[in-house]
Amino acid sequence: MPMIEAKEGEMEALLQASKLMLASARTAPKSGGIDDIVASIVYGVEKDALADEMEKLAEERGIETFKRDAKNVRDSGAIVLIGVRGAKPFGLNCGACGYESCERFKSEGVRLGRDFLGPTCIFKALDLGIALGSAVKTASLLNVDNRIMYRVGAAATRLNVLPNASVIIGIPLSLKGKNIYFDRPTK
DSSP states (O other): OOOOOHHHHHHHHHHHHHHHHHHHHHHSOOGGGOOOEEEEEEOTHHHHHHHHHHHHHHHHHTOHHHHHHHHHHHHSSEEEEEEEOTTSOOSSOOOTTSSSSHHHHHHHOOEEOSSSEEOOOHHHHHHHHHHHHHHHHHHHHTTOEEOOBHHHHHHHHHTTSSTTOSEEEEEEEEOSSSOTTTSSOOO
16 A cells, blocks of 8 residues: 655655745735845755854854754754845835945945845845745644744855845744744753
8 A cells, every 4th residue: 555654744745835935935025026035945965054054153153052053953854045135225215224325325335244244225124024924924824843043044144055145044844743943942
C-alpha cells in the first residue's frame, strides 16, 4: 500500500507553506503600489550556513542571542527570507530617513551599517513589515510554527543571500510537537 511517512509529508507541507508565505508577502499592500519586496526559501545545507554565520556573529559580538537563534535555525525545516529594496526613496520628502529630502537621501548613497544597508526609506520599511505580517499570518493559518527574526536577516545579509535587498528579515519554520521558538531561554 502506498504511504507517505510523517517526516516526508511534513517536510513537503513545510515547503508548500513556505511557498504560500511567499505569495502572501508578494500580494501584501505596498506604498504607492510599488513592489520592492524580495524573498526566498532556504533549507538544507544553505539553511545551516545561515546558522553557522549567526554563530560567527555571536562570537564576534559577544551576543549569546545570536547563538540561541542559530540553534532555532538549525532545528527548523526551512527559513523564509523577506527583504526590501529600502534604499530607494518613496518621493514624499517626509524626512523620516533623517534627510530633508528624497533627493538628499539618494545623493548620500547606500552604505553598509552594522547589519544592513542604509539609509532606508520609512515607506519601504513599512512595506517590509506588512509583507512579514502577511507571511506569518499565512504560516499561522496553516499551523506552521514560526517567528520573525532580525538576527537571521543579519546573517543572510553578510552571506549576500538576497543581493538586491538592503534589509532582510528571516522567518524560521517548524513542524514539531511543540513550538521551538517561544519555549526557549531569553538569553
